[in-house]
Amino acid sequence: MRTRSTRLALVTLLLAELAACRGGGNGGARGGNHRGGAGGGSKSGGNEPADVAGYTIQKVTLPDAPAADTPARQPNVILIVLDTVRAMDLHLCGYERPTTPFLDDFTTRPGVTHTCHAYSPGTWTIPSHTSYFTGVPVSEHGYDSVSHGFGTDLPVLSEAMADRGYQTVMVSANPTLSAASGLDRGFQHVTVAKTLRELRGDETPRAVRKLLKAEADLDKPLFLFVNVLDAHDPYPRVPENTGWVPAQDPVDFPVFDVGQDSEYHRYVRGELNAADTKAYETRVRNGYDWGLAMADRTLSLLIEVLRRDHWLDHGYRIVITSDHGEYLGEHGLLRHGCYTWEPVVRVPFVYVDSEHPEGVKLPEPFPSLQAYYLMMNGALRADVPTVSFSESREGDVKVGADMTALWTSNTEKLVAYPPGRYLYDLDKDPGELGREPLGEHPMRVILDNFEAEHQANLKAEREKVASPERVMELQALGYVQ
Numbered sequence: 001m002r003t004r005s006t007r008l009a010l011v012t013l014l015l016a017e018l019a020a021c022r023g024g025g026n027g028g029a030r031g032g033n034h035r036g037g038a039g040g041g042s043k044s045g046g047n048e049p050a051d052v053a054g055y056t057i058q059k060v061t062l063p064d065a066p067a068a069d070t071p072a073r074q075p076n077v078i079l080i081v082l083d084t085v086r087a088m089d090l091h092l093c094g095y096e097r098p099t100t101p102f103l104d105d106f107t108t109r110p111g112v113t114h115t116c117h118a119y120s121p122g123t124w125t126i127p128s129h130t131s132y133f134t135g136v137p138v139s140e141h142g143y144d145s146v147s148h149g150f151g152t153d154l155p156v157l158s159e160a161m162a163d164r165g166y167q168t169v170m171v172s173a174n175p176t177l178s179a180a181s182g183l184d185r186g187f188q189h190v191t192v193a194k195t196l197r198e199l200r201g202d203e204t205p206r207a208v209r210k211l212l213k214a215e216a217d218l219d220k221p222l223f224l225f226v227n228v229l230d231a232h233d234p235y236p237r238v239p240e241n242t243g244w245v246p247a248q249d250p251v252d253f254p255v256f257d258v259g260q261d262s263e264y265h266r267y268v269r270g271e272l273n274a275a276d277t278k279a280y281e282t283r284v285r286n287g288y289d290w291g292l293a294m295a296d297r298t299l300s301l302l303i304e305v306l307r308r309d310h311w312l313d314h315g316y317r318i319v320i321t322s323d324h325g326e327y328l329g330e331h332g333l334l335r336h337g338c339y340t341w342e343p344v345v346r347v348p349f350v351y352v353d354s355e356h357p358e359g360v361k362l363p364e365p366f367p368s369l370q371a372y373y374l375m376m377n378g379a380l381r382a383d384v385p386t387v388s389f390s391e392s393r394e395g396d397v398k399v400g401a402d403m404t405a406l407w408t409s410n411t412e413k414l415v416a417y418p419p420g421r422y423l424y425d426l427d428k429d430p431g432e433l434g435r436e437p438l439g440e441h442p443m444r445v446i447l448d449n450f451e452a453e454h455q456a457n458l459k460a461e462r463e464k465v466a467s468p469e470r471v472m473e474l475q476a477l478g479y480v481q
């Protein structure tokens with residue numbers, strides 16, 4: 001029986017993971033307010049020495065250009081998800097602040113290709129990772145809820161790799177990728193953070209190094225999945241003298257404290273005046289951008305640890321992408337988990353494969369779901385549409401919308417926002433403020449089919465009830481009260 005407290009717990013959980021991207025009520029896309037100087041500065045979080053389980057890393061030495069390996073050896077396969085990284089705040093993708101000194105450099109290496117027009121399968125951690133692990137869109141696996149475990153019997157990447165003789169290792173700084181969600185399925189060796197704060201910064205490469213040293217064999221092929229959480233809220237404290245972002249305290253979104261009078265809640269309720277709204281959004285952006293710089297730094301340490309520990313000595317494939325972006329006030333929204341507007345679904349995608357020293361061309365727009373096929377086969381699948389999904393939440397909390405977005409180019413975006421169908425020209429309307437009815441369009445039937453599948457799965461899912469055991473697991477994780 002679903003008790004009221006269980007129901008409240010679930011609602012609170014949904015609030016924490018999803019609802020925080022609620023509207024501030026004052027609408028409209030707001031451009032970033034980039035105080036603190038334009039980019040081009042070299043000083044960033046990436047310059048500080050790090051101590052990673054016995055390695056003091058002053059400087060990252062990028063791996064040599066991929067070399068052809070002995071044919072008998074299967075390449076090491078490495079999937080790195082930088083949680084909550086939107087493309088539009090990456091220096092790599094044209095942003096003015098120097099948020100990505102490592103990626104700026106790494107992506108110039110021979111054989112490394114990237115796109116800033118990748119789109120995540122979903123708008124929050126669980127649906128997107130499920131797509132990365134199964135190779136199917138959110139509409140097909142239907143796992144867009146925390147209210148039940150990973151019920152799908154779809155084969156997962158980790159199991160397929162294990163069948164091929166790979167040792168499968170997972171280190172996740174995001175606690176939702178756990179036994180409770182079922183998303184650790186198929187991984188033989190697992191380290192998952194217990195809270196959102198446990199594996200930040202150096203702690204993630206440290207955990208990777210420790211687990212690999214303890215459990216993995218350099219003579220066997222490795223499938224490694226790592227989730228880096230540094231860009232996820234709570235955003236870290238910005239220290240003095242970064243050179244490009246003003247020092248400030250951490251930015252936390254106290255979503256559990258429903259009804260409180262925090263700046264966050266007043267923003268969400270649309271109660272801040274124009275000046276305070278702008279100041280709050282600036283602080284949020286500063287914290288987020290610093291978090292991005294931290295994620296870039298953690299990534300650099302991770303690559304350096306893998307290089308020094310000889311995991312890149314033989315053939316390898318590396319995917320670096322994100323599971324979703326983040327709202328920083330666009331459409332009056334914060335955080336992630338709702339709608340399919342560009343800030344929450346456009347993500348970076350970086351690929352390097354030692355069997356393709358010339359680099360693998362990534363078409364645009366690019367479905368980041370292709371991570372599955374690159375990891376599995378070292379090749380893109382031809383017929384993968386660029387599509388993203390989000391869902392609303394009914395009941396005590398009504399958040400966002402069931403939405404399906406389909407891109408036909410980098411600028412043409414078709415949106416199903418029931419009951420409507422809309423067309424966006426991202427060149428003319430980058431803030432997605434207009435709303436042109438879609439009308440006749442050759443891709444309309446594809447959008448409709450995705451939307452119908454999405455709705456059918458949402459209906460089935462909303463009829464499910466979380467088991468008490470599941471709720472207790474989530475409580476133990478600190479996700480519910």
Ligand SMILES: [Zn+2]
Pocket residue numbers: 083084124125126174323324
């Ligand atoms: Zn996430």
